[in-house]
Amino acid sequence: MTAASERQFAQVTIGEALGPFEITIGKPLVRRYAAACGMDSGRFRDDGEARAEGLPGMIVPGNLSLSLLSKLVTDWIGSGGGHLKRIGTTYRSMVLPEHRLTLHGFVTHVDSDSRAVEIDVWIENDDGERLVIGTASVEFPTTA
Amino acid sequence: MAVDRSLIGKVFEATAPMAVSAESIIEFCRTMEEHNPRYGKSGANGEIVAPPSFAVTFRNTDAFFRFTPQLGRGFDAGKEVEFFVPIRAGDEISLTSIVRDIYEKTGRTGTMTFVILRSTLTNQRGETVAHVDHRFVHRNPAAKENPAETE
Amino acid sequence: MATIIDLHSHSEASDDSRAPVEAYLNWIKLRRAERPIDGIVLTEHRQFNRSGDYRELEDKYGVLVLRASEIETDYGHMLVFGVNDEILRRFDFTDVRLPAQIVIDGVAAMGGVVVPCHPGRPTVGLHEHYEHKPPLHNIVAVEMLNGGSRKGEDERSRELVARHGYRAIGGSDSHMVSLIGLCATSFSSQIGTIEDLVRELRSGDYQPVDFRPRRAVPRRAEPVPGQE
Numbered sequence: 001m002t003a004a005s006e007r008q009f010a011q012v013t014i015g016e017a018l019g020p021f022e023i024t025i026g027k028p029l030v031r032r033y034a035a036a037c038g039m040d041s042g043r044f045r046d047d048g049e050a051r052a053e054g055l056p057g058m059i060v061p062g063n064l065s066l067s068l069l070s071k072l073v074t075d076w077i078g079s080g081g082g083h084l085k086r087i088g089t090t091y092r093s094m095v096l097p098e099h100r101l102t103l104h105g106f107v108t109h110v111d112s113d114s115r116a117v118e119i120d121v122w123i124e125n126d127d128g129e130r131l132v133i134g135t136a137s138v139e140f141p142t143t144a
Numbered sequence: 145m146a147v148d149r150s151l152i153g154k155v156f157e158a159t160a161p162m163a164v165s166a167e168s169i170i171e172f173c174r175t176m177e178e179h180n181p182r183y184g185k186s187g188a189n190g191e192i193v194a195p196p197s198f199a200v201t202f203r204n205t206d207a208f209f210r211f212t213p214q215l216g217r218g219f220d221a222g223k224e225v226e227f228f229v230p231i232r233a234g235d236e237i238s239l240t241s242i243v244r245d246i247y248e249k250t251g252r253t254g255t256m257t258f259v260i261l262r263s264t265l266t267n268q269r270g271e272t273v274a275h276v277d278h279r280f281v282h283r284n285p286a287a288k289e290n291p292a293e294t295e
Numbered sequence: 296m297a298t299i300i301d302l303h304s305h306s307e308a309s310d311d312s313r314a315p316v317e318a319y320l321n322w323i324k325l326r327r328a329e330r331p332i333d334g335i336v337l338t339e340h341r342q343f344n345r346s347g348d349y350r351e352l353e354d355k356y357g358v359l360v361l362r363a364s365e366i367e368t369d370y371g372h373m374l375v376f377g378v379n380d381e382i383l384r385r386f387d388f389t390d391v392r393l394p395a396q397i398v399i400d401g402v403a404a405m406g407g408v409v410v411p412c413h414p415g416r417p418t419v420g421l422h423e424h425y426e427h428k429p430p431l432h433n434i435v436a437v438e439m440l441n442g443g444s445r446k447g448e449d450e451r452s453r454e455l456v457a458r459h460g461y462r463a464i465g466g467s468d469s470h471m472v473s474l475i476g477l478c479a480t481s482f483s484s485q486i487g488t489i490e491d492l493v494r495e496l497r498s499g500d501y502q503p504v505d506f507r508p509r510r511a512v513p514r515r516a517e518p519v520p521g522q523e
Contacts, residue, residue, distance in 0.1 A: 015325050029175070036168070036175045037201040062220035063200045067176055070197035079181050083227070084196045090222040090279075090311055090470070093445075108472035109318045118318065120473040127446040128507075133471055134222075135313045222311075247310070249340070250367045250391050252417045258310075 006080030009115050009140035018076045018105025018119065023068070025060050027097045033064045060095035065132045069121040072103050073136045076119075081141040085116070089134035100126050108135075115140040154243045156207040156261075161236035161268065169194045169233055172201070192233035199225060199274040202265055204239045221258065221281035229271045236268040244277065257282045298486040299504060300334040300359070301479040303374060303412055303438060303466025308337070308344040312470040316349060319475045320356035330476035330506040334359030334486065336376070338466075341366060341389050343378040361489050364388055365412065370395035370431060371419040374438065374466075377407030377493040396431055403433060408496045410464060412438040415451030422451045430459065435496055440465035440503040442477035464496070465503030477507045 034044035039061055042049025047057040066089045073084055095101070102124045109118035116139050123132040169192050173184035176195065183195040200223060209218070231237065245260040259280045265273040304319065305312040316337065323332045335358065337344065342364060349360040364375045366388050373395065375382070382405045386398055399409045414421035414437045421437060439452045440463070456463050465478035483500040486492050495501060 014321065032175050036171050062223065063197070066200060066223055066225070067195075067197040070195065071176055071178065074180055074183075074195060086224070086226045087196070088222070088224040088313055091220060106473040108322060109315070118472070120471045122471070129445045130443075135471065248391050249310075250372070250419050252419060254418050255391065 005078045007076060007078045007082055007140075008080065009082070009117075012107060012110055012117055012140075014107055014110055016107040018072055018107075018121070019103045020124075021072070021103045022100060023103060024100050025064070025068075025095070025097050027058055030058060030060055030064065030097050033067070034061055037061075037063060039063070055094070056096070058097055060097055062089070062091045062132075065089060065091065065095055065123055066134070068103060069105075069123065069132065069134055069136070072105055072121055073119060073138065076105070077138060082117075082138050084136060085139045086137040087121075087134060088136075089121075089132055091132050093129065093131045095123065095131050101131070105136075115142060149246050151211075151243045151259075152246055154211075156204060156211070156241040158238040158240045158266075159204055159207075161238045162202060164194070164231055164233055164235040164237060166192045166233035169198065169231075172198050194231040194233075196227045196230075197225075198231055199227065199265060200276055202237050202239055203263060203276070203278070204241055205261060205263075205278060205280075208241065208243070208259075208261055218259070218280040218282040220278070222279040224275075224277040224279070226275045227273075228275075229267065229273050231265075231267070231273055235273075237273060238266045240264050240266075253283060255283075296485050298333045298359075298482045298484065299331055299479050300336060300361075300482065300486060300492070301332055301467050301469070301476045302336045302363075302376075302410075302464050303338050303365070303441070303478075304335050304469045304475055305339060305365075306337050306344075308342070308346065309340045309470070311340070314470065314472045314475070316347065316360060317352050317356075318472040319469070320352055320358045320360070322472050322475055323358050324356050326476070329508075330479075332358065332476040332479055334361060335475065336361045336363050336374075336466075336492070338363045338365040338374050341391070343375075343383060343388060359487065361492060363489070366393055366398070367391040367419070368393040368395035368398060370411065370424045370428070371414070371416070371421050372412050373398070374410045374412050375402055375407055376410065376496060377402070377489055379406060381405045382407055399431060399433055406493070408435050408493050410436050410438060410496065412466065413441040413444060413448065413452070413468065414438065414455050415444065415448035415453075416441075420448070420451070422455045425455070434459070434461055436462040436464050436501075438466055438503075439463035440478040440505050442467035442469060442474055442507065462501070463503045464501065465505065477505075479504050479506065 050058045105121045119136045121134045122130045241263040244262050261278045263276045402409050411421045464480040467477040469475045481504045
């Protein structure tokens, strides 16, 4: 999941996998991300404040899940001309920090005329439960 | 919980434009450990370009929540983001939001009210930067544990 | 000749899915070796979606496409097969508090069949409702295998099936292209129409089938932000 290469449209095939990549989101990252985004809710800062809201403890903000899945796609695109046109996410269940997670992606559609690619993305826990699911659209320039 | 669908179409106008500093983009890139040379300090032509998902850090959803105290704060159930123009350091981003839909469904934690709020981000040149459709879920008061569950 | 059908899927017509029908069919074609699916049923949330003509796509990909609905009742979510105008006049599918027993009996009288889905799921599954309400009558089958189940949910469904002697189906409950066909139902008869499906669900021979991959250890560790 590094972005050194340039993905070429001609390389892309339906069924191609992005990842899987194993991650664990630490509480320091949750706090830093929330601070960087100006999200001041206690549920992203402190276990006690989160519990006061009825949560089991600090939770990972949906925006961070979206950012991780966006990065999964932009790293796959690399430094070439393709660009992330759209991403949609559904947060099906809480993502908790300090749990092992896996980022998954699959190319599901390639349109040669519009040079557009559709990708399924999701975050899964160790029980195989998909906590965050989404889709992304990538477009490649005609000159790439 | 009563669902007041009359709110559909209500517009929450932008507050003052928000200036995008180089530091805010760089900090976002550092946080995400962004190594793609297209983003951050080494953006093309010496510009400092934000990764796409930086767009979701702009929001005026508080205005909506203040308008609907009966719904409570709610949880983020998902987003749909369409990117048009990259955000660069020095940009000034304005936001306008409109309530696109309100509906009920039932899930693992009981009856939930969903609100779709579309925010349009515009830069100082009048270019549309992104559409961000926020999908908020508000639980009914009898919902069970794990209030952030959306299914 | 047996027919394997994914009886539970959501296309972009549902509020929480962006999966185009053609992409589902192409994915089935691509993954047929691991998920040998002959057909899918689009069960859009809280509606019966008639839009789109899939006949050309069915021929192109060799996959049957049928339509049904997923409704929300006072006993949880249920799939309705054989939806017709009479059923739609009688019941408002957008109502998230439909009376389950009345719908089950009403739909059956009007030519359809209702199958409770993901019965092991909290709040929207039959299992939990049976803990504090009397069992429903005239249940033809329940969805014992659901591709979106969390840990323990299919086990609760299995227990419900065993306790009440229900027949069982499977469906992926897919909201994403790559998850279509993870669970399905194998019918001993050939099915080509929704009428065939309703008939077989009522009195035919079928069983749920599971094409979910066994859990594997993730292959590559990814450095995550904040974990130097």
